Amino acid sequence: MVEQLSEAERADALDGLPEWDFDEARDAITRTIVFTDFAEAFGFMAQVAILAERMDHHPEWSNVYNRVDILLTTHDAGGLSERDVQLAGAIDGILGG
Numbered sequence: 001m002v003e004q005l006s007e008a009e010r011a012d013a014l015d016g017l018p019e020w021d022f023d024e025a026r027d028a029i030t031r032t033i034v035f036t037d038f039a040e041a042f043g044f045m046a047q048v049a050i051l052a053e054r055m056d057h058h059p060e061w062s063n064v065y066n067r068v069d070i071l072l073t074t075h076d077a078g079g080l081s082e083r084d085v086q087l088a089g090a091i092d093g094i095l096g097g
């Protein structure tokens with residue numbers, strides 16, 4: 001059973017994820033990435049999709065042309081968990097950060 005992060009754990013996690021914002025209403029983290037065009041954005045989404053399947057943890061996201069909006073939260077935990085932190089770190093890795 002995956003546990004929701006405590007406030008202190010969340011603060012620590014966010015320190016390590018400077019590109020991500022905390023969404024208090026959803027108990028989630030969000031990041032928006034703007035690429036040069038749709039092909040770049042969709043190529044990134046394809047990489048994240050493979051990663052998400054491998055990690056069995058899936059983003060809520062949307063794409064408009066060159067922009068990808070990502071929200072990570074753990075439905076099984078009712079909020080942010082270590083699994084979101086791990087997926088966010090892996091996404092940052094794809095982006096070279």
Ligand SMILES: C[C@H](O)[C@H](O)[C@H]1CNC2=NC(N)=NC(=O)C2=N1
Pocket residue numbers: 056057058059060072073074075076077
């Ligand atoms: C059965 C399967 O492991 C679960 O439903 C996984 C799949 N992907 C998931 N993704 C996210 N974001 N939250 C979850 O709780 C979750 N649960």
